[in-house]
Amino acid sequence: MKLTKQINILLMAADNLRRFKGKTIAIIVSLSITMAVCSFMMFTRGGFIRDAETARDFLPDITVQGIEAGRVAQISLNIIPEIKDIPHVKYVFPRVWGYIPLKIDETDVSYTLMGLDIDHFPHKINHNTKNKIKLLSAIEDGYFLVPGDRKKAVLGYGVAQSFRVDVGDELAIAQKFGIDVGEIKNIGDKIKIEDMLGNSGEFEIVGVFSNKVQIYTTDLIIVSNEDARNFFGYAEDKASDLLVYLDDPAYADNAALMISRLDNTRVMTSKALTDLVKEAFGRRGGTFQAMWLIMLMTLLLLIWAQSAHIGVDVSREIGILKAIGWQTGDIIKLKMFESLICGLFGTIGGILLGFIYALMGTPGISGYCLGCASVYPKFPVPVSCDLGSLFLLFLLGVVPLTITSAIPAWLAGTIEPDDAIRS
Amino acid sequence: MVKNIFKEKFFQAILIASALFAGLYFYNESINNTMQRSYDKQLRMAVVGALGGPCIPIIAQCCTSRNISEGIYARRSDIVGGFCFHSDCDVVHIGKLYSEKFYILKTKK
Numbered sequence: 001m002k003l004t005k006q007i008n009i010l011l012m013a014a015d016n017l018r019r020f021k022g023k024t025i026a027i028i029v030s031l032s033i034t035m036a037v038c039s040f041m042m043f044t045r046g047g048f049i050r051d052a053e054t055a056r057d058f059l060p061d062i063t064v065q066g067i068e069a070g071r072v073a074q075i076s077l078n079i080i081p082e083i084k085d086i087p088h089v090k091y092v093f094p095r096v097w098g099y100i101p102l103k104i105d106e107t108d109v110s111y112t113l114m115g116l117d118i119d120h121f122p123h124k125i126n127h128n129t130k131n132k133i134k135l136l137s138a139i140e141d142g143y144f145l146v147p148g149d150r151k152k153a154v155l156g157y158g159v160a161q162s163f164r165v166d167v168g169d170e171l172a173i174a175q176k177f178g179i180d181v182g183e184i185k186n187i188g189d190k191i192k193i194e195d196m197l198g199n200s201g202e203f204e205i206v207g208v209f210s211n212k213v214q215i216y217t218t219d220l221i222i223v224s225n226e227d228a229r230n231f232f233g234y235a236e237d238k239a240s241d242l243l244v245y246l247d248d249p250a251y252a253d254n255a256a257l258m259i260s261r262l263d264n265t266r267v268m269t270s271k272a273l274t275d276l277v278k279e280a281f282g283r284r285g286g287t288f289q290a291m292w293l294i295m296l297m298t299l300l301l302l303i304w305a306q307s308a309h310i311g312v313d314v315s316r317e318i319g320i321l322k323a324i325g326w327q328t329g330d331i332i333k334l335k336m337f338e339s340l341i342c343g344l345f346g347t348i349g350g351i352l353l354g355f356i357y358a359l360m361g362t363p364g365i366s367g368y369c370l371g372c373a374s375v376y377p378k379f380p381v382p383v384s385c386d387l388g389s390l391f392l393l394f395l396l397g398v399v400p401l402t403i404t405s406a407i408p409a410w411l412a413g414t415i416e417p418d419d420a421i422r423s
Numbered sequence: 424m425v426k427n428i429f430k431e432k433f434f435q436a437i438l439i440a441s442a443l444f445a446g447l448y449f450y451n452e453s454i455n456n457t458m459q460r461s462y463d464k465q466l467r468m469a470v471v472g473a474l475g476g477p478c479i480p481i482i483a484q485c486c487t488s489r490n491i492s493e494g495i496y497a498r499r500s501d502i503v504g505g506f507c508f509h510s511d512c513d514v515v516h517i518g519k520l521y522s523e524k525f526y527i528l529k530t531k532k
Contacts, residue, residue, distance in 0.1 A: 007428060014433045047456075051467070054458060058468045059476035095475055114474065134469035144473075212463045213470045222474070243475040273476060341433050348440045355447055382464075384456055385448055 009330060013337035023306065028346045030299050035350025035397050036357065038292045042389045043358040047382030051215070052274050059270035060093075060243035061252045067264045074238040079262055083244060086258045088251040093117045094239035096228035100195040100221075104162045111159055113193070113221045115228025119147045138217075142187040142207030150224055153191070153203035158218035160208040163191050193221070193231075201231040215382075296396065300404050307335070307408035318412055319420025328413040335409030339402045347397030351390070358383045 017024040064083065066075030080092050096115035103109075135144055144154055155165060165185045185191060187205055194200040201223075209217040229236070246255055252269045260267045318331055357363075361381045428434050455461050458468070 007425065011427060011431060014431050017433065050456060051464070054464065054468060055471045055476065058472035063476070093475065116474065134465050135473050138466040138470050209470070210466065213466050216467060216470050216474070220474070270476070344437050345433060345440075348437055348444065352440050352444045352447075355444060355451075359447065359451065382455065383451055385451070 006333075009334050010337050010341075013334050014341060016334070017338055017341060024342065027303060027306075027342045028349065030302070031342065031346025031397065031401065032349040032353060034292065034295045034299050035347050035393060036353040037295065038289070038396065039351045039354030039389075039393055040358040040362060041289070041292065041354075042393070043355060043383045043385045044362055044381055046384035046386060046389060047358070049278050050384040051382045052278060056270050056274045059273055061246045061249050061270055062244035062256050062259060063268045063270075063273065064242040064244060064259055065240070065266040065268070067266050072266060074234060074240065075242060075265070077237045077239055079265070080242065082262060083242065083259055086255050088246045088248055088255055089244055090247045091120075091243075091245040093120060093243045093245075094225060095241050095243055096225050096232065096234055096238075097240045098228075098232050100193065100199065101197065102162075102193070102195055109162060111156075111162075111219045111221055113223065113228055113231060115223055115225040116145070118145045118149055118224045138210050138213045139207040140210035142205070144207055145222065145224065149206070151201075151203055151227060152206045152223070153227075154207040154209065154222040155205060156209050156217040156220040157211050157214045159221055160205075163205075165189075165191075165205055165208060199231050199233065201227065203227070296400070300400055303339075303401065304404050304408065307339075307405050314412065315415060315420045318415050319417040322415075322417040323421065328410075331413035332406070332409045335405055335412060336402055339405035339409075340398065343398035343401040346401075347394055350397065351393055355383070355385065 064075065064079075066073050068074075075094075077094055080094070083089055083092050094117060098113060099110050100113050101110050138144075139154065140157070142154070145152060155163065163185060164183060165187075185205065187207065190202055190204050192200065192202045203221075203223060209220070223231070225239070228234075229238075234240075244255070244259070246252060249270070252271070256267045256269050259265060321331060322328075358381065429438075453460055456464070458464055
C-alpha cells in the first residue's frame with residue numbers, strides 16, 4: 001500500500017511536469033547543457049590520463065638529462081659507462097632532440113626535430129616483433145628509418161602538411177580540381193629545413209606518421225642521432241638526454257637515485273613523466289570545473305527562484321489536493337519527485353550529450369587541450385569514463401536540484417487549503 | 424502498479440538514454456580503450472616505445488617565466504613535445520628575441 005502510494009505520487013509528479021511543459025523543458029535543457037559541459041571535460045581528461053598511464057609501460061624506465069648552472073643542458077656521453085655499472089641497468093641510449101622555430105606561410109610554428117639511435121633501437125621495440133610491426137603500421141606513407149639511414153627523415157602528419165607532403169594523395173586531388181596548393185612533395189623528395197635560429201639541414205622524406213598517432217607525433221621530425229647532432233651543432237660526445245632501460249622496472253626508483261648522485265644530472269622516472277601529463281590535464285580540467293560550478297550555481301539559483309514563486313494555478317491545485325485529504329508531507333514529496341525526475345532526465349541527457357561530444361573529438365574547443373605551437377592536430381581524442389566519474393556526475397546533477405526544491409516545496413505544502421482555493 | 428512506472432514516458436526516456444549511454448560506454452571501453460582490442464592505441468604505444476616517449480604536445484605553461492601559480496616546476500618544455508605556447512611569450516616562436524611582446528612599427532608614407 002505504501003509503495004503504491006509512492007508510485008502514485010511519482011506518476012502524478014510526471015503528469016505535473018507535462019502540464020507545465022515550458023518550465024520543465026527550460027530546467028531539463030539548461031541542466032543537460034550544464035551536465036554535458038562537466039561530463040565531456042571529465043571524460044576527455046580521463047582519456048588523456050588513461051592514455052598516459054598506458055604509455056608508462058612503453059616509456060624508458062629512466063630519462064637522464066644534463067644540468068648546467070641549474071638549467072637543463074646537453075648531457076655528456078662520458079657518463080654512460082657509469083650508468084651502465086649501476087645494478088639492473090640493461091641499456092642506455094642517447095637521444096638528440098630540440099625545437100625548431102620556423103615560419104611557414106607567415107605562420108610561426110615550432111616543431112621538434114628528434115634524433116634516434118637507429119642502429120640500436122630501444123629494446124622495447126627491437127625485441128618485440130609485434131611492436132615492430134605496429135610501428136611500421138603507424139607510418140601512413142613510406143617506411144620508418146632503418147639502421148644505416150642518414151639524411152633521411154620521417155615526418156609527423158602536421159609537419160608533412162606544413163611542408164606540402166602529399167599524404168594519401170590529398171594534395172594531388174586538390175590540385176586536380178584547380179586548387180592552388182603550392183609545390184607538392186612526395187615520399188623520396190628532399191626537404192630543406194632552416195629554422196629561425198640559423199640551424200639547417202636537408203633530409204629525404206622516407207615516411208609520414210599516420211593520423212592515428214598524431215597525438216604523439218604531429219610535430220615531430222624523426223632523423224638519426226648523427227643527423228640531429230649535425231643539425232643542432234652538438235659535439236660528438238653530447239646528447240640531449242639518455243634513455244635508460246632496466247631489466248626490471250621495479251628497481252627504477254633505486255636506479256634513479258643512484259644516477260642522480262652523478263654530477264650535473266636530472267633524472268625523471270617513467271612515473272614522473274606520467275604524473276606530469278596527469279598534472280597538466282588535471283589543471284586544465286580544474287579550470288573547466290570552476291567554470292562549470294558557476295554554471296551549476298546559476299542554474300540552481302534560477303530553479304530556486306522559479307520554484308519559490310507559487311503561481312495561482314499551483315496554489316489552487318495544492319489547496320484542492322489538501323482539501324481532498326493530501327498531507328503536507330505528500331505535497332513536499334510531490335514537488336521533490338518533480339525535481340528528481342527533472343534532475344535524472346537532465347543529468348542522463350547531459351552525460352549522453354557530453355559523451356557523444358567527447359567521442360566526436362570535442363570539436364571547437366580541442367585546441368584548448370592540445371596543440372603544437374600554432375598547429376592544432378586533428379586526431380581522435382581518447383575518451384574514458386569511469387564509474388567514479390559517473391557517480392559524481394549523478395550526485396552533482398540530481399542531489400543539489402532535489403535539495404533546492406525542498407524549501408519551496410515545503411512553502412507550497414504549508415498553504416491553507418481554503419486560502420489557496422479562494423485565491 | 425510498478426508496471427505503470429515503465430509506461431510513463433519520462434521514465435521510458437530515462438531508460439532509453441541510459442541504455443544508449445551504456446552501449447556507447449561499452450563500445451568505447453572495448454574498442455577504444457582496451458590495449459588488446461584498440462588498434463589505434465597499439466599504434467600509439469608502439470610509437471611511444473620506439474621514440475622513447477615524447478609527451479603529449481600540451482600547450483604548456485612557459486618555463487621561462489617564474490610564475491609559481493602556473494606550476495613552472497613541472498618544466499614541461501624540457502620534455503620532447505612539451506614546449507611553451509604562451510600567446511604572450513613566443514619564446515619558441517621567435518627564438519632570438521627575448522621579449523614578452525614585440526611590435527613591428529610600420530611608417531605610412
